[in-house]
Amino acid sequence: MTLKELSNLLGLSPTTVSRALNGYPEVSEATRKKVTAAARAHGYAPNTRARALATGRAMAIGHVIPISAKHEMVNPVFADFTAGAGEVYSKNGYDMLLSVVSDDDEEQAYRSFATKRNVDGMIIHAPSLNDQRIPFLNKLGIPYVVHGRSSNATAPYAWVDVNNTRAFQRATELLLDLGHKRIALLNGLEHMDFAARRRAGYEAALAARGVASDPALMFSGEMTEAQGHDLTRSLLAQPNPPSAILVSSMIMAIGVRRGIEELGLTMGRDVSLITYDDDLSYFRNGKDIPVYTATRSSVREAGRRASQMLIDIINGKDSPTEVLLEAELMLGMSTGPMSRD
Amino acid sequence: MTLKELSNLLGLSPTTVSRALNGYPEVSEATRKKVTAAARAHGYAPNTRARALATGRAMAIGHVIPISAKHEMVNPVFADFTAGAGEVYSKNGYDMLLSVVSDDDEEQAYRSFATKRNVDGMIIHAPSLNDQRIPFLNKLGIPYVVHGRSSNATAPYAWVDVNNTRAFQRATELLLDLGHKRIALLNGLEHMDFAARRRAGYEAALAARGVASDPALMFSGEMTEAQGHDLTRSLLAQPNPPSAILVSSMIMAIGVRRGIEELGLTMGRDVSLITYDDDLSYFRNGKDIPVYTATRSSVREAGRRASQMLIDIINGKDSPTEVLLEAELMLGMSTGPMSRD
DNA sequence: GTGATCTCCCAAAGCGCTTTGAATATCTCA
DNA sequence: TGAGATATTCAAAGCGCTTTGGGAGATCAC
Missing domain, CATH: 3.40.50.2300 (Response regulator)
Incomplete structure (x- = not known):
């Protein structure tokens, strides 16, 4: 069904029909009613491509x-x-x-x-x-x-x-408040802007408390579950392991947790963890008490x-x-x- | 830059330019060369909307x-x-x-x-x-x-x-082979076709070995991490808990694992778990040895x-x-x- | 009653492309 | 050399819509 067909059906010009459907004022209410009714009845909808071409807007x-x-x-x-x-x-x-x-x-x-x-x-x-x-x-x-x-x-x-900087600054401050000094950062890829800001927040918080940041505790890469796990295992195998880990993504945090528990340690007691949480719909962070301490913003x-x-x-x-x-x-x-x- | 502009520039008709660009044979190789070169030089690309309208294909x-x-x-x-x-x-x-x-x-x-x-x-x-x-x-x-x-x-x-039926049938058979009799099924929403097929496979495998299926072990719902966790906790709190769990999604399996470990149990030893794995890119199931026994197909x-x-x-x-x-x-x-x- | 003003509707142009049908230029071969 | 075949090119129509510029009636002010 095209505009022309519909207008023929109604005994009106295409102009009028188009105007009626698009809510222009130069058409009487009576005809507008008739037109919209007919359009609905015949399941007419303007052809997007033609409309886009005519209006210059692709919508x-x-x-x-x-x-x-x-x-x-x-x-x-x-x-x-x-x-x-x-x-x-x-x-x-x-x-x-x-x-x-x-x-x-x-x-x-x-x-x-x-x-x-x-x-x-x-x-x-x-x-x-x-x-x-x-x-x-x-x-x-x-x-x-x-x-x-x-x-x-x-x-x-x-x-x-x-505000990635602020989010990671606060998270780091919280860990510092809890007494942690060796705090690892598992971040996204280095050239990404968000990763740089998060790192800046982390480093600012450390610096403000006079804690030197240790490159051996800072990683960046794809934020997969596997990556989180592997990095955690190697971090915790270090002679002077971190007591807390700051993670850039929930999915990575799952891997971190797996790494922690494989070693027979308990998250929250032996190793603290804060993650960034995009509030993904299929990965809600607990209903009542969040499973993970997190800095959250809905993507x-x-x-x-x-x-x-x-x-x-x-x-x-x-x-x-x-x-x-x-x-x-x-x-x-x-x-x-x-x-x- | 429109086709007309480009054709004016070249001193050719729009017809010829269009044909040259679309690889029609009725245009000499010399002009085709010229046209494609000019198009590239001026960054010309046909307007999708106009082309769609003319060809009747939206692409x-x-x-x-x-x-x-x-x-x-x-x-x-x-x-x-x-x-x-x-x-x-x-x-x-x-x-x-x-x-x-x-x-x-x-x-x-x-x-x-x-x-x-x-x-x-x-x-x-x-x-x-x-x-x-x-x-x-x-x-x-x-x-x-x-x-x-x-x-x-x-x-x-x-x-x-x-082949969801086959996948879940085989997974169930594996669990039966391992000696499990009480096998729980955490499935997707009941009205979904895939969920019905998976359940059918599960039930067929049980029936083939003469194991009665127990409605108290079968669940369906949204396949979230939280759901996996909560169901596992309540399953394992039953008087006659399952020794194995079959799960319809990797993400749900993560929650199942969390539930198992919260109880101080070890996955694979105290409770067995097989999950369906869509091979999601950010959730690869281990590199060398899969973390989860899984029935996998790349979505x-x-x-x-x-x-x-x-x-x-x-x-x-x-x-x-x-x-x-x-x-x-x-x-x-x-x-x-x-x-x- | 007459010109001015609204109201409502329409014909036609145009959006930028493809494609049909025809025209022109070039070849071919008797 | 010239009729027919072939190779190139072009003008114009059309895709289905919106929008400009009127134009016929009805309404209004005086």
Whole structure:
């Protein structure tokens, strides 16, 4: 069913029908009623492609999901982020276009989105410290919002981020308060902006208490369960092992726990653990008492905020373009005072 | 840069330029060279919307990701499935359109994809035993592939599935071989087709050995870590607790393990555990020796197969439209002979 | 009653591409 | 050499929608 067919059916011009359906005022209420009724009855919906061509708006947002070529990994937070974004999109009539690409040819994906003109804007995921996509998209002049920040960016850009520095500073302070001095940090990949900020928060907290940071306690890499386990095993095998571990992801924390328990130790008593928690839907951190002491911020909420911001930008609304979410520190069972044995 | 601009630049007609770029034979090699060079130089790429309108093909595939309204959950396997599908799409020039909807108004999402004509086909996720989407899409006549099957469907449909029955049958047999008699099943939601098949496999194996299945040992629900933990705790608190547990998802298995270890028991010695493993990228089941004994099949591979099948269907290629993948049973550290104490 | 103002509707152009049908230039071979 | 075949190119229509610029009636002010 096309617009023309529908209008023939009604004995009206396509113009009038289009206007009736799109809520323009230059059509009488009586005909509008008739038109909408007929549209519903015949299951008519405007062809997106034709409408997009006519209006110049694709009514779609692009997300480029990079897959680490080396590790064949897709970051699990994307699922929840896109779920949050998806809510906002469907509420606003936007589609979400996903492009899953190896991180080698990510730029190509952005260029393609921009030149093929099939999206009105895009969300940038997982920015690095010195992310080239920002100047690139600035040059292309396509609206975008960054999920995270890029510390070395020179030009302004729209972003939604969590206060990673503060979150890890507070977490480290808590561990210090509990008497821990040797605190390990299992972080994300070093070139990622969030990892750098988390590390900065960790180091700032240590420095403020006069505790020297020890490179032998700091790691960065893919945040997998296996990685968490392996690093923990080797950390705890050191002659002077840490008494507390700070972890950048819940999934990694699961591995850390496995490592701790394999050694017959108890998390929270023998080794304390604080993790960053994205509040993933299938991995809620306990209902009443959190299993893990965690610094938490919902990545789904971040998805909602970022996508709403992007839609506002596209529509020329001038709402704030920089949103810093604070993580909340939740005390759970994985932390305890430094044991003196 | 539009086609017209480019053709003016070259002193050629849009027709010729279009044909040159799309590899039609009625254009000389010399001009084709010139045209492609100019296109590259000016960063020209055809406007997707216009092309879609002209060709009648959207070059996009729709995925409807349902969010359980009750639990606000997005199934973590989607991330890996879409990663696999995404590979195939980008290789074939397709975009992936994601629609994240509450499972209440899922049908609306399908209808909208179909009537708005912005996709050429779609992938159906998480089919239930008696899935209404299959007759619905058959009626609409839009190409689709189901990831999974729907046991009660009457009409034929294209699908890619894992042999869930066989996988759980073998897993149960292994546990029986190890001497376990009381084997619990922590399954997915009951109305899901995969859950029914897994249960069937489990029950068949028990029946074949003359072991009565005990409803007190069978559960179904959302496959979260917390759920796994809580069910395990209550199972092991029963007067006649199971000595082995069969779990439908890796994430749930993590929770089961937590439950087991909280009680001071050791997985694989005191309680055996076999889990279904989707081979999620961030949750690999050990490198050398699997942590969990598991029946494994890569959901990413399923994504690749399903999307390729759909593209073949769209292009009228008659390749097989039913693919049954076999899961492999991997022996890990979470299973051991029934302890006699 | 007449010009001005609304109301409601329509014809036609245009979005940027593909594709049909035709035109022109070039070859071929008797 | 010239008719027919072949190789290149082009003009124009059309995909299904929105939107501009009118235009016919009805309504209003005087």
